[in-house]
Amino acid sequence: MDRGGDGIGIGIIGYGIMGERLLRAALGPGASSVRVCGVWDPSPAAMARLAESFPEIARFDGVAPLIETCACVYVAAPPASHLDHARAALAAGKALFCEKPLAVDVGQARAFVRDADAAGMRAAVNFPFASSPAVDQLEAWMADGTVGRLREADIEVGFAAWPRPWQEDAAAWLDRRLQGGFTREVLSHFLFLAGRLLGPATLGPASVRYPVDGASERAVAAELACGTLPVRVNGRVGETEKADTNALTLHGENGTIRLRDWSIAERLVDGAWREAEGALPQEEARPITLARQLEKVSAMTRGAPHGLASLAEALAVQELVEAILASGDEARG
Template identity: 40%
Template sequence: MTISTAIIGLGIMGRRMLEHMNLHPDFTVTAIWDPDHSACEAAQAIVPGAQIAADAAAAIAAADLVYLACPPVPRKAYALAAARLGKAVFLEKPLGVDIAESRDLVAQITALGVPAAVNFTQAAGAALTDVAASAQSGELGDLMGADIVVTYANWPRAWQQSADWLRFAAEGGMTREVVSHFLFFSERILGPLQLVWARADTPPNSDLCETHVAARLVAENGAVVTIMGSVGGAQPDRQELTIKGSKTSRRIADFYRDAKSNGGDFAPVSADVSDPRAVSLKAQLDDLALLVAGKPNRLATLDEALRVQILVESILSGKNAA
């Protein structure tokens, strides 16, 4: 028996998950829905067997697992509708943009007791799994902190242009979309982080998202995490997280490419694969099947996603949230 799945939200992330669920032996996408009918048609062209539901409620009713790839604000209502029907829920990140609303979401879903997780794409990946094992074994030495660097010529990036909400401060921006992944990774290695200071700059007199961000956070052992992000200038995308140890440091570039340094140049831990995103998504789906079956898994919990959201929204506001 495969896991019958509904996908709500059929932008780039929804269609990408649809494609990879269709390739995975444990999942069957039985229903899809998006308020934009053209998005539904584009998704159905990828997997003709996926049925376009009449509305979100019909999609939820048709499946045992609901994957929510819609923008953050409507996600809570769909997640609770699914959970109240006993459906498993897999949410895209960020968990939300309003901290109080997300606290309530986590409390309600936890009380309902359904399987639930958030799609931080590195959670089940080889890089995080191996770095965590290296940290626990002592291979890295004392954990000194982490550096997060993201730079883009343009935001949103070319492949995100259809998701227009990503360019606005209300729900979008690189801090929510990219830095959040590396904060999640950092907390898995260093433990809970506290914000010390932050600044995010947005274009004046506009509702657009941040173009520059800087922040300093600290772990319980005193390890410091620094963030630097910027948009603008002729340059390739740069997305790097460096976990710094006294013996060995690890650098994760573009989410998946893992390299190590003992003080010299960073050297790849393993050979590149032709499609690292496909490998990562396969690992996420393997663990999603474990989650639905009630088995141990590496996916991001709701509590972990809430902690990351609190950090992100605090960074964007320049204020540490209680």
């Protein structure tokens, strides 16, 4: 059980990039609604890194005792292990906050969502756009007439190389077709956002290129319809010098707005992009967004309304991602 104290107790499974980011956010000044009960990772190197950086954080020698200790399980392990940990949380009656996707296999993800819904599980998936101040700005512009009636939208992502430099330690799965690739890792966030802002998506024509034998995709193009709104999707590796660049652009009768590089909301004024007042680069925006996510995790764990990405939303994104990637099956060597 949760051993009490201030805030909802969270146990972290997986101490890679995302596990460390959430831990730092939970220890920050903006996250008093949660506390970290402890961390487990199967890698001795990861646990040694945790001990060096945060010796005050409990380190567990297995998943079961960690789950027993906390009220909410945060799963930040590689995707192939998500489902096992999520089912363990479900069996223990704990709340679940999981990185996407829920499972590598879509059918198994569907089955888990059915079981979780039937059990009334308190669960959500970590799509940070659910708590992004930049997304709040887009919604405000959509509501106040800045854009007017929407006509179309574009999603574009680009990378100098894949994986990105800060993910090289995870290349063993991030650049493999079973679990990895930028469509699952990055594009999925923008597909979630499009669904939130524009409505559920259906997939039209799509293409994927797999030029490197055994590796993940290097180019994706797809046409979606969010309701009746056409949405063009493009992703490329190797056609930009930037490690990571991205944008969701909304074109309306009265104007054009976009979210770029994860955290900058902009509108097109006299042919030039103008940032929203107070816009922050991702390095500064991330801890604010994660702190807001953690407030919602606390609400979710307590059974209160929260606004995090639901299991159903995450499943819809996964189904869309896998359908896009399947369009490239004929190109797989």
